[in-house]
Amino acid sequence: MSITVNGKTIEHIKKETISDLLKRMHYTFPLIIVKINGKLIKKKDYNETVILDKSEVKVIHLISGG
Amino acid sequence: MTEEQKITVTIDGKEVSVDKDTTILSAANSIDIFIPTLCHSELVEPYSACRLCLVEIDNGRKKRLVTSCNYPIRKPITVKTKSERVKKHRKNILEMMLARWPNVKIIKDMAAFHGIKTPRYTSPLQDPQENACVLCGLCVRACEEDIWESALNFANRGPEREVMMGYGENIPQCEGCETCMSICPTHAIDMDKEDPNNPFDADLMRKAGMKLTREMVLLDDSQCRMRKVGTAHLTEIMDEYDLLPVQNYRFGSHTETKNIASDVFLKNYLTQGKPDGCWQGCTMACAKTADAFTLKTGPYKGDQVVVDGPEYETVGGCANMGIFDPEFVLEFNFYCDTYGLDTISTSTGMSFYMEMFEYGILNKERCGGLDLQFGNSDAALTFMHRMAAGDKDEFIQVASKGIRRVKDWLIKKGWGDKQIIEDCGMESKGLEYSEYVTKESLAQQGGYGMTLKGPQHDEAWLIFMDMVNNQIPTFQDKAEALHYFPMWRTWFGLNGLCKLPWNDVEPENNAETDEPAKVPGHVQNYVDYQNGMTGGNVDKEGLILQSERAYNWQRAMNVWMGRGTRNDDWIPYRSMGPVTKKEYESRKDRYDTQFVEQLGFTKQEVEKMSIEEKIQKLYEYRQNRYQKLMDAVYYRRGWTPNGIPTPQKMKQLGFSDKKMLSMLQKKIDQDQEKGLNSWGGIYGDDEQPPTDKDQYWLEW
Ligand code: SF4
Numbered sequence: 150m151s152i153t154v155n156g157k158t159i160e161h162i163k164k165e166t167i168s169d170l171l172k173r174m175h176y177t178f179p180l181i182i183v184k185i186n187g188k189l190i191k192k193k194d195y196n197e198t199v200i201l202d203k204s205e206v207k208v209i210h211l212i213s214g215g
Numbered sequence: 216m217t218e219e220q221k222i223t224v225t226i227d228g229k230e231v232s233v234d235k236d237t238t239i240l241s242a243a244n245s246i247d248i249f250i251p252t253l254c255h256s257e258l259v260e261p262y263s264a265c266r267l268c269l270v271e272i273d274n275g276r277k278k279r280l281v282t283s284c285n286y287p288i289r290k291p292i293t294v295k296t297k298s299e300r301v302k303k304h305r306k307n308i309l310e311m312m313l314a315r316w317p318n319v320k321i322i323k324d325m326a327a328f329h330g331i332k333t334p335r336y337t338s339p340l341q342d343p344q345e346n347a348c349v350l351c352g353l354c355v356r357a358c359e360e361d362i363w364e365s366a367l368n369f370a371n372r373g374p375e376r377e378v379m380m381g382y383g384e385n386i387p388q389c390e391g392c393e394t395c396m397s398i399c400p401t402h403a404i405d406m407d408k409e410d411p412n413n414p415f416d417a418d419l420m421r422k423a424g425m426k427l428t429r430e431m432v433l434l435d436d437s438q439c440r441m442r443k444v445g446t447a448h449l450t451e452i453m454d455e456y457d458l459l460p461v462q463n464y465r466f467g468s469h470t471e472t473k474n475i476a477s478d479v480f481l482k483n484y485l486t487q488g489k490p491d492g493c494w495q496g497c498t499m500a501c502a503k504t505a506d507a508f509t510l511k512t513g514p515y516k517g518d519q520v521v522v523d524g525p526e527y528e529t530v531g532g533c534a535n536m537g538i539f540d541p542e543f544v545l546e547f548n549f550y551c552d553t554y555g556l557d558t559i560s561t562s563t564g565m566s567f568y569m570e571m572f573e574y575g576i577l578n579k580e581r582c583g584g585l586d587l588q589f590g591n592s593d594a595a596l597t598f599m600h601r602m603a604a605g606d607k608d609e610f611i612q613v614a615s616k617g618i619r620r621v622k623d624w625l626i627k628k629g630w631g632d633k634q635i636i637e638d639c640g641m642e643s644k645g646l647e648y649s650e651y652v653t654k655e656s657l658a659q660q661g662g663y664g665m666t667l668k669g670p671q672h673d674e675a676w677l678i679f680m681d682m683v684n685n686q687i688p689t690f691q692d693k694a695e696a697l698h699y700f701p702m703w704r705t706w707f708g709l710n711g712l713c714k715l716p717w718n719d720v721e722p723e724n725n726a727e728t729d730e731p732a733k734v735p736g737h738v739q740n741y742v743d744y745q746n747g748m749t750g751g752n753v754d755k756e757g758l759i760l761q762s763e764r765a766y767n768w769q770r771a772m773n774v775w776m777g778r779g780t781r782n783d784d785w786i787p788y789r790s791m792g793p794v795t796k797k798e799y800e801s802r803k804d805r806y807d808t809q810f811v812e813q814l815g816f817t818k819q820e821v822e823k824m825s826i827e828e829k830i831q832k833l834y835e836y837r838q839n840r841y842q843k844l845m846d847a848v849y850y851r852r853g854w855t856p857n858g859i860p861t862p863q864k865m866k867q868l869g870f871s872d873k874k875m876l877s878m879l880q881k882k883i884d885q886d887q888e889k890g891l892n893s894w895g896g897i898y899g900d901d902e903q904p905p906t907d908k909d910q911y912w913l914e915w
Pocket residue numbers: 357358359362364365366367388389390391392393394395396496
């Protein structure tokens with residue numbers, strides 16, 4: 150029971166949504182892109198999209214500041 | 216949004232379910248039903264001046280006409296946008312408008328669309344100009360709501376009503392931003408005549424500007440909140456990602472960060488959110504102001520002053536000194552500005568002196584009686600005041616010149632171990648580091664080290680890409696990023712443009728583009744901007760080429776001045792890894808895992824090693840990794856392993872200056888004799904340097 154997030158393997162949690170995962174990872178940066186198994190997930194769907202076991206998740210942080 | 220909060224309405228027989236309070240106009244637009252408008256724009260609050268957007272609604276009890284642009288949907292209703300009643304009223308309005316403004320294109324077009332060619336009467340108010348003002352009020356509202364200026368107003372009543380600036384004179388509030396002009400549907404406002412820059416295609420530039428304004432107004436609140444708090448929004452984020460420098464970059468977060476988080480300033484101190492004039496009329500408006508702040512120390516003690524800022528780097532610098540007091544942040548910010556000090560260099564410098572104080576390398580006696588402990592805000596301010604007053608104490612004199620001089624001074628005095636001094640003093644090329652912990656991101660180390668101007672804050676871009684996203688895993692990937700991003704950064708400098716509108720707000724569809732990290736939609740803004748200004752025909756690759764030319768020329772100049780070599784691109788170890796035991800322990804899991812995953816140790820072996828041993832091993836490993844990164848980056852940039860731009864590369868870039876080319880060749884020949892033209896990294900059996908060809912550039 151595991152998923153990968155940006156290439157790192159972590160535990161899979163049942164019924165975890167993208168929003169939950171972002172919280173678990175402390176990903177608070179506002180400019181991010183989420184892909185599950187290569188498919189882009191829109192921001193408005195973060196609350197509803199549940200991450201299935203063995204998913205390959207990418208949370209791509211863009212750049213800002215400086 | 217749950218289903219309960221959705222309301223279903225029927226528009227022209229089509230059903231659509233929308234969030235409560237959606238206007239009829241946007242509901243209709245969402246299902247491709249067109250309603251004519253004149254005074255409406257998503258950039259400003261609806262105003263219902265023109266009444267062209269009339270529709271007929273039926274709530275089951277009665278039917279009535281409403282303006283759709285500002286009518287919020289709260290109940291299921293039936294809407295008709297083309298009923299006979301609507302058509303009749305709309306036609307009447309358009310006829311009146313056409314009679315009054317017979318030559319304004321948008322009015323003529325709309326009237327024609329609704330079957331009116333010439334009005335049946337002439338208006339006593341007729342204004343025959345093609346660019347007559349149709350009193351839509353868009354300019355007035357845009358200036359007030361988007362630019363926060365209120366430079367425009369309606370003057371007079373009834374037939375005399377007109378848009379005016381102040382009492383008919385140019386008033387200082389006007390930023391000259393041209394937003395009013397861009398939003399005006401009739402071109403009634405024309406500022407181009409007065410434009411001293413005489414751009415080739417002002418429209419192209421204005422479109423780019425309006426694109427940005429639109430994004431700032433609509434998206435900023437849910438993105439970086441630049442208009443609210445500016446770059447300071449990064450404080451809490453950096454803390455969360457373990458990247459906020461605390462106590463001279465030893466740690467990356469602190470429990471007290473909440474005391475200096477952006478909302479603290481927003482709630483308690485910031486009084487103005489207006490642009491400070493760095494770019495007139497900028498809708499990003501990242502500069503903030505705290506008015507009537509009472510100073511507690513220094514020559515202006517007791518005075519109420521205006522403080523500019525604070526920006527992220529200033530707040531981060533305070534965390535770096537171990538000070539988490541918002542009033543200190545403001546006082547420090549004020550005195551840095553007043554004394555002409557850079558908040559970054561000052562705080563990074565002081566953080567280093569504080570660490571040296573902690574280790575006893577400095578003490579009260581050695582630093583002019585100052586008790587320079589981490590967190591001692593009084594000592595930090597006293598240090599600044601004494602420095603500004605030209606205090607003759609030896610430490611204050613040396614310290615005012617920055618970290619590099621203090622390092623040399625400490626070593627010369629023999630007060631501490633040379634290595635610890637070198638490792639902890641966070642400067643490269645004599646410039647103090649900006650406020651990001653780079654230890655866990657090799658690419659970011661390269662971003663700071665392998666840049667011409669030193670570890671300055673606008674090179675701090677690769678940290679997330681590398682450390683969090685794991686997006687540029689190989690040396691080659693990192694080298695590519697260290698080619699593109701510094702070149703792109705250079706372009707802003709060359710053109711005197713701000714970088715923030717590039718990626719501190721992002722277009723709605725950025726995620727769907729091919730290279731979201733580069734924000735292609737915004738790169739295009741800059742392409743349009745340059746072409747609009749100059750009449751040139753550059754593309755995005757062309758912009759990078761412009762920078763590459765300047766960058767390589769500058770590097771060559773550095774070489775000419777006896778710098779610009781591999782040695783000059785070296786960075787202190789604190790920015791590469793843990794120097795002290797405490798630091799190692801604060802991220803023990805991360806480092807221990809790295810031993811297993813990257814250095815090939817078994818878990819048991821790691822457990823058996825002492826911390827000192829682990830620090831030493833990591834020291835060698837990470838320094839070698841930085842060397843390998845330098846190899847890859849220099850190769851990608853077309854330089855020799857000693858970091859010298861090759862004449863071959865210079866020629867490719869279009870340089871033919873004989874003196875410069877022969878100077879570079881001479882340097883390369885000297886390096887060849889000294890054996891400096893070989894790679895700096897030590898490579899394992901399964902690894903390779905960028906190429907194994909000797910003097911690879913000869914083939915280019
Ligand atoms: S140029 Fe900008 S500041 Fe001046 S009136 Fe127009 S919108 Fe307002």
